[in-house]
Amino acid sequence: MEKIFARLNEEQSIAVKNTEGPVLILAGAGSGKTTTIVSRLAYLVKGVGIPASNTLTLTFTNKAAKEMRERALGMMEDVSYPPLLCTFHKFGLLFLKFNIHLMGRKNNFVVIDTDDKKRIIKKINSEIATPLIASEISRYKNSLMTPDDAYKQAELYNYQQIAKVYEEYEAYLAENNLVDFDDLIALTYKLLEDNPELAKKTSEKYQYIMVDEYQDTNELQLKLLQKLCSTHNNICVVGDDDQSIYGWRGAHIRNIMEFDQDFENTAVFKLQNNYRSREPILKVANALIEHNRSRLGKELKPTRGSGEDVVVLNSHDESEEARKIATNITKLIDSGVSAKDIAVLYRVNVLSRSIEEGLNRARINYKLVGGQRFYDRAEVKDLISYIRVITNFNDDFSFKRIINKPKRGLGKASVDKLELSAHAAEKSIFEFIKSSSVAELEALVRKKNAKTLKQFIKDIQSVAKVAEESTYNFIDVLEDTFSLKDIYKSQPDEQERILNMDEFYALFRDFIKNNPESGLDEFLNELTLQSEQDQVEGESIYMMSIHASKGLEFDHIFIIGMEEGFLPLVGDGSDLEEERRLGYVSFTRAKEKLTLSHVSSRFYKGRRSDLEKSRFFNEAGLCQGSLKLEKNTAFKKGDLVRHKIFGTGRVLGVSKAGKEFKLNINFAGTKKDILASFIERL
DNA sequence: GGCATAAGGATTTTT
């Protein structure tokens, strides 16, 4: 018990002890959010005496769940039964496993990922952009809209089409007993909604509910939470409205803004002591985020004392920027800073390229975080498809992926014919080939391929038998039977692909070793929900998008591309306040020193364009004429200056304009008033 | 069916 509170400050302790009823913990960046939520869980179990199995703690990522589980178990020492601490989706998966039969479906369903989803959509409709349909379907599901509802709501012809695709997509999933990511939550909610007894029982089981990163929840997740705590209202959410950066993905910032309206008698706690960053960094971050209108209002209070000022790098173009950053990093490393304590962040991934070149030239090792995920790699997905077919012969979707891998002389045309005939016979493709004679198949595909197909079916059946008898050995038999490593034979990236396949095989063996009772379908569903855990280790600096950096911290942070158009990024659907929060998230990753870089010109999308420095410099108080320069004005009468459009001129006078300075300048006889931040001194 | 070339598009990303 003392152990739990020893590491908490007063605010954190109060929040931890407030166990009953709805609690909103607004935790600023670096304020000990994870420590607080984990301590609260430990306190519930060890201090209040709640059985761990009666608690439920939800996160968004497996990584967060894993970290919290380890820390919580460490604090709780001996518990006979561990608390349920998992992602929203994992919770949905578990719940559906036990209850999906109530809606007339079998519980051996397979979870499909976004890629699978898009393939299915594309097959149904290739006229409308697949990503648009995919996101619309996601939206429908998250608003609990049936295809019928979607159709009724559709005004434009295009949207009627999308509603139609949605309907067919749902039929396809049901037919093949598939479930997509949204279903894991939506079907869970539906079951609770349609079965009041079940809802009551479930709510009574999870007496105490906690949610991490609450600012990232969407509307449906809120509704699910309301169902889950309907019998007790013991819900504690932790989050930071200023770090809501997933609005574009459906996260609903209003959930955290209006938590007290969704749950009556909410107790609110603010954690504002920042244990991460030096004072100058927090000053800049606070100044920036203060420009947002829609926020609950917090201010990060420094506890780590003063430190180095925030540095602004100004370069002509991206190669100069890369050079400057490489030089700065080299200096840091030479002065004894460990490479792993340095990170370069950017708003869009393409910006990493120029920096990569600069780092390579300077011989600095770097690690790119993000990029393509292991489970999204084609070779890994091929293997997964094989296992899926072996688990379920009727999974046409996966069957089609592997039917010509390695090459069996079946192209799109042949596969289409097979599928059509199978459909007409009301069979899966697998069943169709199995039940057809060689002669019948010869009518559909090239002659020599008919036999190959029959053999393929036999092989699948025999490997499936092995899987039942000895799951552990199955993976070797799979490779040997189908020569899967030949799929990418004599391709330039063959070696890398084989390495990934071996990695996958090792993963499989690990899983079976750790879960000897599990079969292939448990392995598959686990996989789909698994993301690549970024290993943060090794002697290289890190480069990643600002989104990917959320939750991480580094001693030294460099943010590149601080220009209008990049940060803030503009485009349709862009939200300046969310862009500002991205700036805030990126600034607050830094513990010791923050460096912000901008260029005047950048090569992007095949062309070079001129760029203005980000307005965020101004807002963060980092511009000439800003707070720091109040005493010693950057410009004075007589200075020779330059403006992007008006060219060179001479300052005639300096006056104040809010927090900024306004200069009266004589440009070759034309006098103009211009804000100081747009002016460059010569 | 598979390869080569042309055309077009282009945040952020977890589950």
Add this chain to the structure above:
DNA sequence: TCCTTATGCC
């Protein structure tokens, strides 16, 4: 620029 997709030819 770089990547994905469409098209045309063998």
